[in-house]
Amino acid sequence: MLRQLFFDVDLSTRPVLRAVFNYKYSITLGLILLAHILLVPLASEAVLFAPFILLCLYLAGFLLMADRSRLCRVILAVGLTALLLTGANIFLGHPVLLATAVCCHAAFLGLLIALLLGRLLHVHKMPFDTVMAGVIIFLLMAGLWSQLYGLILLYDPLAIHAPESNLGQHPYFVTLYYFSVTTLTTAGLGDVTPVSNIARMLTAYESLLGQVYLVVFIALLMGRHFANR
Numbered sequence: 001m002l003r004q005l006f007f008d009v010d011l012s013t014r015p016v017l018r019a020v021f022n023y024k025y026s027i028t029l030g031l032i033l034l035a036h037i038l039l040v041p042l043a044s045e046a047v048l049f050a051p052f053i054l055l056c057l058y059l060a061g062f063l064l065m066a067d068r069s070r071l072c073r074v075i076l077a078v079g080l081t082a083l084l085l086t087g088a089n090i091f092l093g094h095p096v097l098l099a100t101a102v103c104c105h106a107a108f109l110g111l112l113i114a115l116l117l118g119r120l121l122h123v124h125k126m127p128f129d130t131v132m133a134g135v136i137i138f139l140l141m142a143g144l145w146s147q148l149y150g151l152i153l154l155y156d157p158l159a160i161h162a163p164e165s166n167l168g169q170h171p172y173f174v175t176l177y178y179f180s181v182t183t184l185t186t187a188g189l190g191d192v193t194p195v196s197n198i199a200r201m202l203t204a205y206e207s208l209l210g211q212v213y214l215v216v217f218i219a220l221l222m223g224r225h226f227a228n229r
Contacts, residue, residue: 020064025132028061032139040174050173052086055105059083062112071115079108099154106147113140126221134217138184141213145206146173146180152199159196184210 020027035057039050059079066072082104089097116137123130150173152159162175179192183206194200 023129024064025129025136028064029132029136029139031057031061031064032136036177039177049090051101051105052083052090054173055079055083055086055108058108058112065115071111071118075108075111075115078104078111082108095154099151102147102150102154106144106151109140109144109147113137113144116140120217120220131221134221137217138210138213141206141209142177142180142184145184145202146176148202149176149180149199152196152202156196156198159194159199160192161195162192180206183207186210 035054038057039054062075062079066076082101085097085101085104089101116133120130120133120137149160153176160176160179162179175192181187182189182192183203186207194203
């Protein structure tokens with residue numbers, strides 16, 4: 001009996017649902033990748049709708065993983081609040097509303113990271129689907145930092161230099177996510193660069209966090225593998 005957030009499911013009588021829940025992290029990873037693929041055309045053609053659709057797909061993945069714990073209920077509340085604020089910003093377009101929506105979006109991603117980290121640290125085996133949870137955490141970290149960069153740009157439009165001239169007025173989500181991933185992986189391609197001191201500090205800490213996480217995740221993966229053997 002699986003106690004999901006809204007209902008109980010008897011997996012022994014529903015093989016399709018059993019397969020879905022057995023590979024819930026892999027499916028969630030697919031939803032996140034789909035969100036990023038959709039983000040490319042939407043960010044340039046309909047910049048206001050891009051974060052709304054991104055949040056919808058993130059919430060769909062979360063509902064697949066959620067249980068009845070208190071943390072999952074808090075994550076759901078924060079995610080729905082971010083979705084409502086993002087939707088309201090499409091019609092109102094107020095800077096304060098946009099900043100609040102970005103803060104809620106960042107909090108939602110941060111809580112998701114905490115949920116998945118807690119689950120990873122408590123598992124005794126690391127099958128393929130659980131390894132995908134570790135990949136999801138890495139992508140969520142990049143998403144979280146891209147939201148933080150967006151907040152910085154709302155405060156200082158010249159904090160980050162990018163090829164897009166309107167990056168400050170309308171944060172270009174693909175560019176910010178690209179910058180976040182290259183920073184997290186320490187690729188540092190140089191076409192997008194931090195200018196202000198706070199952007200530089202945030203970039204430095206993201207690079208450090210990315211390296212620490214990869215080392216810890218690989219050590220955890222290998223430790224669980226050899227411990228089982």
